[in-house]
Amino acid sequence: MPRTPLPLSLEDSPFAAKALVALLGSWAIAASAWVQVPMYPVPMTMQTFAVLVVGALGGWRLGAATLALYLAQGFVGMPMLAGGAGGPQYFMGPTAGYLLAFPAAAALAGFLAERGWNRRWPTLLAGFLLGHGVILAGGAAWLATLKGWEVALTAGVAPFLAATVLKSALAAATVKAVDRLRKAG
Template sequence: MSSGVSSPSSPSTLVGLLWPARDEARFAVIRAALLVAAGVALLIASAKIQVPFYPVPMTLQTLAVLLIGAAYGWRLGGLTVALYIAQGTAGLPVFAGPMAGAAYLAGPTGGFIIGFFFAAVVTGYLAERGWDRSWLSVIAMMAIGHAVNFAFGLGWLATIMPLAKAWAVGAAPFMLATLLKTALAVAAMQAAWSLARR
C-alpha cells in the first residue's frame, strides 16, 4: 500500500501520472504553461455557470478550484488560481459577475476569490500526500478545501456585515450545494484515478 509520499519516479498527483514531467527545462515550461492555461479556462467557464443568490452568486468555481488543486498539486494548482485572480484583478471579465478589476475584490465576493488560492494550495498539498486516492480521504480533502474557502469568504463578509448575517447570506444557502460539489469531486477524482491506472 502506498504511503502517499512520492519519489521522483512516482508521480504524486493525477496530472503527474497522466502527463509525467521531464527533466528538460523547455518541456517543463511548456507543460506547465499548457496546464495552467487549461486550468484558467476551466475556472473562467465555471465562473459563468451560476445560480443567482444575494450577495454571493453560487457558481461551480469552488468545485473547479478544488479539482485543479487535487489534480495539479499545490504548486501548479496555486499558480493556476493565482493567475486567474490576477487576470480578474487586472480587469479581464473572468469573475462570476459582469465587472472586474481590483475594486471587485472589495465587494462581497472578494474573500471567496482570495480563498480560492488558499483552498487550491491546501487541497493540492493534501493530494500530493495521497489524500486523493480513496473516496473517504477525498471527502475529507474536499471538506477541508471548502472550509478554507468559507473561512476567507465569511471572514471578509464579516467586515462588511454582522457575522450572523454573513453566515446567513454567505454560507447557509450554499450548504446543500457544497455537499453536492463534494460528491461530484469525489466521483470525478475516483473515476479519473481508475482510468489513469488502467
C-alpha cells in the first residue's frame, strides 16, 4: 500500500531539519504537560493529545524519535513532565507506564496516518482512540504492579475515558487543520 503524504513531509529533508522538528515536538509535548487537572495517582494532562498529533503529523519514525527525545529530556531532569517535573524517579512512579507507552502511541498514530487513516475523520479519530488505548494499557499495566488492578482500572483508566474521546477529537481536528494549511500553502 502506498504511503499517504503527511502534513509534515520531511522524508527528503536533511537530518538537522528532522532533529529540529523532533526537538520542537518534544517541547510542545512538554508544554502540553503543564495543562493538567491534578488527580491521584496520575494527573490528567494534554500530553496524550500532543503525543498523538506529533505522531500523525510526522509519521511513525519521527513520532517515535520525538517521544524518545522527550522522555530522555525528562529522565535527565529537564522540566518536561506533568507540571514541569523531571528526573528518573518519575520513570519508577505511578506515571511511568503512561510515559513509556508514549513512543509506541506516537508510532502507531504515525503508522496509521501513513496508511491513509488521516484522510477521513472516522478513521483518524479511530486511530487516535487506538493510540490512547496504547497509553492507557501501558499506564494501567504499570500502575497495577504498584497498586493492584482494581486501583489501576478505577483510578488509572476509568477517569480518563471521557477525556480520551475529547482529546482524540481535538487531535483529529488539529491534524485536519494542519493538513488544510499545508495544502493551501
